[in-house]
Amino acid sequence: MPHHLSKFIRSLYKTKEFIPLHTPTFGEQEKLNVLDTIETTFVSSVGKYVDDFERAVELFTGSPKAVATVNGTAALHTALYMAGVQRNDLVITQALTFVATCNAIHHMGAEPVFVDVSRETLGLCPLALESYLEENARVEGGRCVHKQSGKAIKSVVPVHTFGHPVHLDEIQRICKKWHITLVEDAAESLGSYYKGKHTGTVGEFAALSFNGNKVITTGGGGMILCSNESHGKRTKHITTTAKVSHPYxxxxxxxxxxxxxxxxxAALGCAQMQRLPLFLEQKRELANQYREFFRGSGYEFIDEPEHGRSNFWLNAILCSDKSARNALLEEQNSSGIMCRPVWQLMHRLPMFEQCLRGDLEVSEDIEARLVNVPSSPI
Structure with a gap:
């Protein structure tokens, strides 16, 4: 199977050269926009493209207010700040995520708490979340408190892993019941929808990423999605040094x-937003071809959940076991096709190994068997 996969991927991308996991695609408009910033000298914090980019994301996602940031980690850090997370608070998230999720929590002086993911979405499981809270938390004075430590549980941060939307209605219901603020890590899910709503527009706040490997890119960059104009105004203020407007x-x-x-x-982002619908169409076609290729193969293609529409940022398969995963990774990478395992679970990293956590059976199973395959638009 690994050898047949190599031939199939090369037929998709029509090249004998190295095939990366995900690369950006640029056109003439990107060049013109960037050149415009250079020629006008407005390359830094002042210029029209930032406002235009924010408006384009608002229009596409339906968010009341979007605030551009220097990267996705900064966006999530700010979202947690706006959600009221403070030093020594607890923030529930998933161990199956990129380290930036937990780094942003750490930047707040807070501690992540790890709850298991759903097999259907690869994102935070509402059943695991509710079970953890019922066993370990109580509501006291209108806030959620961890029974053993006495620390406040301020936020829940589900990740729309690889662009697959989590069970947002169920998670939102649990958050309301337990007086916890929902902050979506939508870094990977621009162009993904949950029951017709764009990911990142259900929680109070959300974070997007425009890193070079995302569906669209600004080189480095992020965006905070805010649930209302008031939140948006204050978010913009605190991300721009809280400077009060004055002529001098x-x-x-x-x-x-x-x-x-x-x-x-932002100039790059404005041009990329014009191409986003095409990118999403191309990535869906790629996912369709992978789905058919892996049908009946013994490898399980990770498909979009029934409740949503995924952007298929990174296509993924589950192997039968870890040894099969390793064999597939070795074969593809040695033949010049970049495939990778999922991130190491956060509680296995030295800085987060002492964090509180629930049963992570599903996360550990996925970690042992998942492989991402090349996912650049075709």
């Missing part, structure tokens, strides 16, 4: 961040 005075009215996306990056 420098007055800042609170501690804040300098997380502004440069105009040069």
């Amino acid at each position: 005075e420098f007055y800042h009215d609170e501690p804040s961040f300098n997380y502004r996306m440069p105009n040069l990056n």
Whole structure:
């Protein structure tokens, strides 16, 4: 099977050269936009493209307000700040995620708590979440408190893993019941929908990423999606050094961040947003071809959940066991086709190994068997 997979992937991309996991695609408009910022000298924090990019994301996602940031980690850090997360608080998330999710929690001085994922979505499982809270938490004075430590559980951060939307209705219901703020890590899911709603528009806040390997890119960049205009106004304020507008005075009215996306990056993003529908169409076609190739093969193609529409950011399969996974990874990478395992679970990393966690049986099974295959648009 690994050898047949190599031939199939090369037939998709029509090349004998190295095939990366995911690469950006640029056209003439990207060049023109970036050149415009250079010629006008507005390459940094001032320029029209940042506002235009934010409006384009608002229009596409249906978010009341989008605020551009320098990267996805900064977006999630700010979202947690806006959600009221403070030092020594607890934030529930999944161990099956990229390290940036937990880094943002750590930047707040808070601690991640790991709950299992759903087999259907690869994202936070509502049954595991509710079970953990019923066993380990209580509501006290209108806030959720961890019984053993006495620490506040301030937020739940589900990740739309590889662009597959989690069970948002169920997770939102649990968050409301337990007085916890829902913050979506939608870094991987631009163009994904949950029951007709774009991911990132159900929680109070959400974070997008425009890293070079995402569906669209600004080189480096992120975006905070806010549930209302009021949140959006304050989010914009604290990500731009909390500077009060004035013709010439420098007055800042609170501690804040300098997380502004440069105009040069936003110029790239504006052009990429024009191409996003095409990218999504091409990635869906690629997923359709992978689905058919793996049908009846002994490898399980990770498909979109019934409740949503995925952007298929990274296509993934499950092997029969870890040895089969390793054999597939070795064969593909040695033949010049980049495939990779899923991230090591967060509780296996030294800085998060002491964190609280529930039963992670599904996460551990997926970690042992999952392989991402090349997913650049075709």
